[in-house]
């Protein structure tokens with residue numbers, strides 16, 4: 292029997308409608324509206340689409356969104372000055388700097404300049420440190436989306452062997468920590484480009500999560516029959532958007548499989564809204 296699909300699109304719609312109720316309740320009980328400010332430097336078309344989608348999501352749940360679009364040649368000091376202003380602006384609860392920023396700007400410096408209480412992407416080093424210690428302020432959006440996709444489909448993690456392929460700071464690394472945390476209690480293996488005999492490691496996974504950015508990288512022989520496979524990859528190809536998993540072949544082996552598009556992506560977007568509401572609650576209490 293082919294794998295059951297983990298439908299992130301429908302789940303994200305459901306979470307947005309739950310959030311809309313919570314946002315309305317917040318607005319009724321406070322003098323402000325939860326507000327997310329996005330900062331976009333330059334005119335990268337993919338980044339423009341991401342920011343536009345994030346703003347549309349905000350509209351749908353009643354979160355106010357603002358955009359500062361700065362020219363490609365913006366200096367680091369100019370960007371830091373804007374972040375300083377947004378940090379002090381009490382009407383702004385969440386600040387998001389769309390990555391990547393142009394070469395003349397030091398990404399880490401910029402992310403660390405954001406007030407950690409307004410850091411709804413959870414990329415500030417203080418928030419990353421808190422996550423490591425098991426006392427997160429906000430959860431990073433993509434790993435949180437993966438956990439939600441598992442939890443809401445009642446796929447257990449306790450005692451399961453989760454193998455993650457890809458060790459980036461925004462997906463693989465934080466997800467490995469979150470899955471190993473008390474409550475999730477998975478046994479985690481984190482793989483990367485130097486991992487030896489990756490197929491045999493991947494085959495041990497009860498839950499296989501792939502985030503590397505290589506189309507159709509995970510083939511059917513890398514998947515244990517019945518395993519849950521979460522495809523985080525987004526690759527633009529001649530055939531449109533595809534993930535890191537060979538979807539048709541792996542579907543014949545896996546128990547559950549998340550599609551691309553329509554799997555993890557919509558949940559990543561919704562988790563930004565969750566964090567913005569959490570930031571508003573924290574800052575207005």
Ligand code: NAD
Pocket residue numbers: 433456457458459460461462463482483484485486489502503504505523524525526555556557559560
């Ligand atoms: P990245 O591009 O920063 O890093 C890639 C990682 O993959 C590295 O850790 C590297 O060691 C590993 N890797 C590369 N080739 C490998 C190989 N042959 N074998 C094993 N490991 C290998 O990673 P990223 O920013 O996490 O992005 C990964 C993919 O996930 C991209 O396609 C990106 O577009 C996508 N992504 C999707 C979402 C979403 O919401 N669905 C969010 C973030 C990223």
